[in-house]
Amino acid sequence: MDEDVLTTLKLLIIGESGVGKSSLLLRFTDDVFDPELGATIGVDFKVKTLAVDGNRTKLAIWDTAGQERFRTLTPSYYRGAQGVILVYDVTRRETFTKLHNWLSELEIHCTRNELVKMLVGNKIDKDDREVDRNEGVTFARKHSMLFIGEGRPSPPMHVVWVNESQLHWDYFMMCLFIIREKILKVLSLALLIHSVNLFCDIFLETSSLCSCATQIIYFDKDLPSFFLSLSLSPLSLSLSLSLSLSLSLSEASAKTRDGVACAFEELVEKILQTPGLWESEGKTRGMHLSEQTRLPREQSCYCSLP
Numbered sequence: 001m002d003e004d005v006l007t008t009l010k011l012l013i014i015g016e017s018g019v020g021k022s023s024l025l026l027r028f029t030d031d032v033f034d035p036e037l038g039a040t041i042g043v044d045f046k047v048k049t050l051a052v053d054g055n056r057t058k059l060a061i062w063d064t065a066g067q068e069r070f071r072t073l074t075p076s077y078y079r080g081a082q083g084v085i086l087v088y089d090v091t092r093r094e095t096f097t098k099l100h101n102w103l104s105e106l107e108i109h110c111t112r113n114e115l116v117k118m119l120v121g122n123k124i125d126k127d128d129r130e131v132d133r134n135e136g137v138t139f140a141r142k143h144s145m146l147f148i149g150e151g152r153p154s155p156p157m158h159v160v161w162v163n164e165s166q167l168h169w170d171y172f173m174m175c176l177f178i179i180r181e182k183i184l185k186v187l188s189l190a191l192l193i194h195s196v197n198l199f200c201d202i203f204l205e206t207s208s209l210c211s212c213a214t215q216i217i218y219f220d221k222d223l224p225s226f227f228l229s230l231s232l233s234p235l236s237l238s239l240s241l242s243l244s245l246s247l248s249l250s251e252a253s254a255k256t257r258d259g260v261a262c263a264f265e266e267l268v269e270k271i272l273q274t275p276g277l278w279e280s281e282g283k284t285r286g287m288h289l290s291e292q293t294r295l296p297r298e299q300s301c302y303c304s305l306p
């Protein structure tokens with residue numbers, strides 16, 4: 001791996017034939033658009049290095065064929081992917097209605113259940129739109145799935161986020177429940193293995209962790225998401241919690257460039273924010289992200305969920 005590259009990520013682009021998967025990839029990697037681009041045979045592959053929040057990330061992007069006859073070639077390419085771009089053509093409704101099939105394909109073939117998904121409605125430069133933006137938003141919302149990842153924390157801070165539409169106390173309570181479970185586990189281990197002094201230390205650390213977790217939860221109406229920050233103690237309790245919306249929407253045009261780079265960048269940013277989804281030798285997992293380092297909403301291509 002290059003010295004200054006944080007990690008290498010595997011991304012997939014899937015969707016019906018002709019929606020513009022290869023064109024989006026070509027636009028993103030080479031800033032080129034070919035109106036006569038031929039259909040992909042099997043799978044195509046490109047590498048690009050991208051800097052996100054100052055972290056250089058190498059992307060291995062697999063462009064799969066949308067045509068039915070090449071589908072049998074593709075399942076093995078799903079293996080190990082951390083992110084997927086699910087493309088439909090806003091001027092062809094059937095490419096939108098068939099998104100369900102692509103989600104099923106993902107479920108069948110993907111080896112990771114924490115996969116980060118980005119929905120892209122392509123060809124917004126064309127006048128004959130058949131799928132409006134709200135339908136895309138609704139689909140993304142409906143298929144947003146929460147996940148809970150568990151792994152080693154990257155001290156001192158994890159930031160996890162939940163989409164506004166999923167802001168329910170249930171999730172909050174679930175977070176607290178998991179934190180409590182983890183604390184009890186640590187305490188019982190401490191009781192069994194270590195001295196009373198260490199037990200006291202751990203008890204103090206865990207109680208400060210709890211109060212910290214509840215104190216810094218906030219919800220900003222101006223942001224599409226809210227952040228739940230957990231300050232992890234220097235003792236590095238084995239606690240890692242992440243809740244994330246795993247399907248977002250972006251509309252784009254490979255022809256005019258609109259929204260293309262943004263879709264890839266947001267996807268990579270979300271993968272890097274997800275602890276346990278990527279690894280780097282000699283570096284901590286997950287990425288520190290404060291509110292200040294997040295893109296302001298105007299620069300973000302996320303759909304604004306009303």
Ligand SMILES: Nc1nc2c(ncn2[C@@H]2O[C@H](COP(=O)(O)OP(=O)(O)OP(=O)(O)O)[C@@H](O)[C@H]2O)c(=O)[nH]1
Nearest residue numbers: 018019020021022023035039040066123253254255
């Ligand atoms: N107007 C317009 N045309 C586009 C856009 N993106 C792709 N196209 C055209 O749509 C056609 C299909 O694009 P591809 O990129 O080959 O589509 P694909 O999804 O890779 O197709 P398969 O390889 O068969 O799966 C090509 O003629 C492209 O030039 C876009 O944003 N706007």
